[in-house]
Amino acid sequence: ASAQSVEYRLGTGTPPSHVWTKAAERLAEQVGEKSGGEIKISVFPAAQLGPESDLLQQMQVGVLDMSIVSAAAASARGPAFLAWFSPFAFADVEEAIAASKGETAQEILETLKPQGIRGLGYVFAGMRHILTTNKAATTLDDLAQKKIRITPFPGMQVWWAAAGAVPTPVQLADVYQSLDSGLLDGVDIDLDALVGQSLQQVAKHLTVSNHMAFPGVVMINENSWGKMSAEQQEIFDTVLDETLSWASDLQIETEQRLLSQLEGEIEVVRLEDAKSVFSTANKAFDDAFEKIPEVAKFQSEIAQ
Amino acid sequence: MRQIRQLSTALTASSHALARLELWLCQILIVAFSTLLLVNVTMRYTVSAPIYFAEELAVYILIWMAFLAIAATIARQEMIALTFVADLASRRLRRGLHILVDLIVLGMVVALAWVSWRWLQSPAMQFEQALTLGMVKRPFYAIVPIFFSLATLHTAANLLRHLTPPTPEDRPPVHATLERAP
Amino acid sequence: MTGVMFAGLLAIGMPVAFVLLAAAFVFMFATGNFAVLDAIPQILFSGLEVFDLLAIPLFILLGELMNSGGITTRLIAAAKLILGRLPHALAYVCLTANLMLASIMGSATAQIAVMTRVMVPEMEQDGYSRGFATALTAAAGMLGPVIPPSMIFIIYGVIAQVSVADMFIAGILPGILLFALLVLLVTLRAPRQTVHSENAAPAQPADPWRVLGAAAAGLLIPVVIVLGISFGVVTPTESAALATAIAVILGVAVYRALHWRDVSGILTRTALNSALVLFLIATAKVFGWLLTYAHVPQELATFLQGMTSNATVFLLLVFLLGIGIGAFLDGIAALIIMVPILLPMATAIYGIDPIHFGVVICMTLTIGLLTPPVGTGLYIAVAVVDLPFLTLVREILPFVLVTMLVVVLIALWPALTLWLL
Ligand code: NA
Ligand code: NA
Numbered sequence: 001a002s003a004q005s006v007e008y009r010l011g012t013g014t015p016p017s018h019v020w021t022k023a024a025e026r027l028a029e030q031v032g033e034k035s036g037g038e039i040k041i042s043v044f045p046a047a048q049l050g051p052e053s054d055l056l057q058q059m060q061v062g063v064l065d066m067s068i069v070s071a072a073a074a075s076a077r078g079p080a081f082l083a084w085f086s087p088f089a090f091a092d093v094e095e096a097i098a099a100s101k102g103e104t105a106q107e108i109l110e111t112l113k114p115q116g117i118r119g120l121g122y123v124f125a126g127m128r129h130i131l132t133t134n135k136a137a138t139t140l141d142d143l144a145q146k147k148i149r150i151t152p153f154p155g156m157q158v159w160w161a162a163a164g165a166v167p168t169p170v171q172l173a174d175v176y177q178s179l180d181s182g183l184l185d186g187v188d189i190d191l192d193a194l195v196g197q198s199l200q201q202v203a204k205h206l207t208v209s210n211h212m213a214f215p216g217v218v219m220i221n222e223n224s225w226g227k228m229s230a231e232q233q234e235i236f237d238t239v240l241d242e243t244l245s246w247a248s249d250l251q252i253e254t255e256q257r258l259l260s261q262l263e264g265e266i267e268v269v270r271l272e273d274a275k276s277v278f279s280t281a282n283k284a285f286d287d288a289f290e291k292i293p294e295v296a297k298f299q300s301e302i303a304q
Numbered sequence: 305m306r307q308i309r310q311l312s313t314a315l316t317a318s319s320h321a322l323a324r325l326e327l328w329l330c331q332i333l334i335v336a337f338s339t340l341l342l343v344n345v346t347m348r349y350t351v352s353a354p355i356y357f358a359e360e361l362a363v364y365i366l367i368w369m370a371f372l373a374i375a376a377t378i379a380r381q382e383m384i385a386l387t388f389v390a391d392l393a394s395r396r397l398r399r400g401l402h403i404l405v406d407l408i409v410l411g412m413v414v415a416l417a418w419v420s421w422r423w424l425q426s427p428a429m430q431f432e433q434a435l436t437l438g439m440v441k442r443p444f445y446a447i448v449p450i451f452f453s454l455a456t457l458h459t460a461a462n463l464l465r466h467l468t469p470p471t472p473e474d475r476p477p478v479h480a481t482l483e484r485a486p
Numbered sequence: 487m488t489g490v491m492f493a494g495l496l497a498i499g500m501p502v503a504f505v506l507l508a509a510a511f512v513f514m515f516a517t518g519n520f521a522v523l524d525a526i527p528q529i530l531f532s533g534l535e536v537f538d539l540l541a542i543p544l545f546i547l548l549g550e551l552m553n554s555g556g557i558t559t560r561l562i563a564a565a566k567l568i569l570g571r572l573p574h575a576l577a578y579v580c581l582t583a584n585l586m587l588a589s590i591m592g593s594a595t596a597q598i599a600v601m602t603r604v605m606v607p608e609m610e611q612d613g614y615s616r617g618f619a620t621a622l623t624a625a626a627g628m629l630g631p632v633i634p635p636s637m638i639f640i641i642y643g644v645i646a647q648v649s650v651a652d653m654f655i656a657g658i659l660p661g662i663l664l665f666a667l668l669v670l671l672v673t674l675r676a677p678r679q680t681v682h683s684e685n686a687a688p689a690q691p692a693d694p695w696r697v698l699g700a701a702a703a704g705l706l707i708p709v710v711i712v713l714g715i716s717f718g719v720v721t722p723t724e725s726a727a728l729a730t731a732i733a734v735i736l737g738v739a740v741y742r743a744l745h746w747r748d749v750s751g752i753l754t755r756t757a758l759n760s761a762l763v764l765f766l767i768a769t770a771k772v773f774g775w776l777l778t779y780a781h782v783p784q785e786l787a788t789f790l791q792g793m794t795s796n797a798t799v800f801l802l803l804v805f806l807l808g809i810g811i812g813a814f815l816d817g818i819a820a821l822i823i824m825v826p827i828l829l830p831m832a833t834a835i836y837g838i839d840p841i842h843f844g845v846v847i848c849m850t851l852t853i854g855l856l857t858p859p860v861g862t863g864l865y866i867a868v869a870v871v872d873l874p875f876l877t878l879v880r881e882i883l884p885f886v887l888v889t890m891l892v893v894v895l896i897a898l899w900p901a902l903t904l905w906l907l
Pocket of ligand 1: 588589591592629630632633635636
């Protein structure tokens with residue numbers, strides 16, 4: 001069929017080196033190729049079109065066609081996304097990837113529908129770990145009253161506050177200096193960002209806790225989606241599936257590589273009983289968000 | 305003409321009164337975010353208990369302050385503009401340029417007032433959270449439509465004043481305000 | 487077409503911030519993409535939703551407090567005491583007082599506003615022409631954002647995701663170089679001015695130690711800031727709030743010059759002057775968004791890339807581009823538009839250190855404060871001292887050329903920024 005060609009703009013809030021942006025670039029390239037140039041996607045990385053909350057708003061009014069934003073940012077508009085931050089739901093990024101194919105993960109994407117947005121899938125940044133300046137965090141006592149930099153959104157804030165630490169929002173660019181000067185005692189972070197900012201130079205104790213996953217959500221405006229013919233949509237879906245599993249493999253490999261790199265540079269403690277160490281914090285998370293139906297449903301689906 | 309002049313006088317008076325109110329609020333807001341930052345530093349350093357929402361709240365206060373102060377600079381005709389063409393022009397032509405600029409700006413701020421009120425009513429606004437404050441962000445966003453509504457009023461007053469021949473309170477635009485603030 | 491429209495609106499005297507917004511309307515009518523308008527409210531809001539922008543009103547407030555609280559006059563008195571015996575002493579006093587002030591304040595516009603008000607009348611009394619005195623003081627205001635602390639470096643740090651503290655350290659040598667070359671220029675040019683009194687110091691200073699002590703109390707502010715940042719008490723942005731608190735305490739308790747009746751005026755001027763800058767920043771965000779959306783930066787990047795493969799040549803091109811853009815746009819507004827376009831090229835293609843690049847682009851765009859037609863520093867100076875705009879433009883030209891020379895030297899020798907790191 002000689003379908004019309006479509007042109008999309010895709011925005012991300014992450015830098016070019018981040019796996020989400022890489023996935024976006026690959027998607028654009030492959031979709032262009034497989035559709036014979038009929039579907040053209042231009043990628044705007046690094047918040048060129050605005051921070052994640054702006055990207056969501058621009059998608060909603062239809063000025064932006066596609067984006068990959070964090071589930072944390074999406075949770076400001078659809079609280080169901082908080083289910084992803086259920087503490088210790090996944091032992092590693094592979095388990096999180098597996099869960100993204102489940103029924104509840106898809107239902108969470110559906111909650112974007114009233115905003116005119118179609119959730120297409122998930123692409124994962126690394127698992128969250130704890131990097132500290134003084135000593136590794138093996139008990140809650142090690143974290144008591146410690147100033148820990150977090151990504152500011154309710155899921156993470158509730159959990160860290162209940163763990164007895166002092167969740168401190170500091171701009172990511174200031175974290176290096178703040179750890180160095182003692183303004184911060186630690187940071188809740190994934191290994192990509194840790195190595196990307198050379199934080200191992202100023203904080204020498206890494207606790208591999210895997211306490212939360214950090215998914216990005218791939219989405220498209222409903223009207224933009226409708227501009228494709230059924231045939232084009234099929235091509236798009238196939239390429240997207242292929243891209244997401246490519247990104248998953250990349251993330252799993254990166255996670256292992258960075259971990260062994262760090263083991264040669266700083267103290268790395270694998271916290272095997274992390275879930276019980278943080279039991280009070282986990283309970284606080286459940287208490288705070290049990291009203292959201294998807295949270296309970298997701299947790300029980302994963303537990304099976 | 306007389307009715308226009310009366311309307312112009314009334315509108316100018318209310319525009320100036322509003323500008324005073326805007327600047328009075330700005331004074332309070334500046335004190336508020338400065339104090340908030342200092343209290344946060346003190347709490348964090350002395351008792352290791354930073355105010356979790358301090359940064360976010362300080363930024364929203366800044367944004368409210370900024371838009372209110374911008375509205376006041378519109379009323380006072382103190383915005384940064386290039387005036388060297390107008391400076392060379394005759395009195396008549398200069399007035400014409402003022403009227404033309406006011407008309408275009410009025411068109412823009414009316415359109416943006418309409419768009420931003422619609423934006424504030426959009427469904428996502430019911431959800432979007434101010435993350436560290438743990439409340440909906442809508443009250444903070446409200447300053448944008450408020451600003452464009454204030455700008456509409458101030459610009460309309462400026463336009464009417466330029467349309468009616470000069471009166472004693474008519475002042476040329478100035479670039480910076482250091483000596484002229486109360 | 488869009489460019490002509492843009493120039494036309496500027497020329498008829500439309501406020502610059504509204505010209506930047508008008509671009510969205512032009513784009514909308516030209517492309518029929520009306521959704522663009524719906525994106526504007528959010529972009530305006532989030533353009534200001536940046537913690538480090540709090541530094542803008544805080545530095546302006548600090549300047550107002552230092553003036554009203556008598557800190558500025560104490561710094562000048564101390565500079566006079568030290569340099570008063572030199573011929574043409576007041577010109578050097580002006581530069582030195584600006585250097586001291588620069589270690590406290592972070593913005594050129596705030597510093598120009600403070601210093602022109604106190605220095606120009608004094609220099610005029612001594613026989614300097616108003617044009618020369620204003621040009622010298624305005625040019626010396628350039629030290630404000632180069633010597634740490636610096637608002638524009640903070641904002642660059644945020645956009646470029648580099649350490650603000652590193653940016654501060656990288657600014658020290660360029661600041662000293664700029665100061666040295668300004669001293670050299672004054673030595674060459676000041677003799678043409680008729681000066682009444684050969685030296686500026688009073689015959690018998692009342693009590694030299696008292697004068698120095700009073701200034702030292704003022705210079706406590708940079709010491710507290712540096713210690714505060716390095717010991718993790720405050721972030722660079724918070725340090726501006728800390729500095730205002732110290733300025734209040736000094737003004738009220740030590741110098742006894744700050745009074746309750748001044749407060750309303752100080753705060754109102756802070757609000758109005760912040761508004762001028764903040765509206766430009768917010769509307770420049772809309773403009774920059776529009777350019778990006780329309781693929782302009784991507785094309786510009788390809789164009790620049792095609793011109794050279796040499797890092798130094800690239801930096802010099804960026805310098806020329808920055809001077810051109812700085813002629814029309816406020817420094818911070820221009821920074822927000824240019825950095826996301828140019829920095830990725832600078833680091834990835836030309837291998838330029840982001841800190842080095844940051845100092846070059848921040849200083850280049852700061853020069854724009856002193857160049858016509860849109861020069862916020864010039865506008866503030868002429869508003870304060872009542873001088874024809876074109877007279878100041880003519881008088882400041884040699885100073886602007888010296889400042890440009892400094893930036894070119896820094897572009898050629900990265901060590902000038904990176905050596906202290
Ligand atoms: Na400075
Ligand atoms: Na300029």
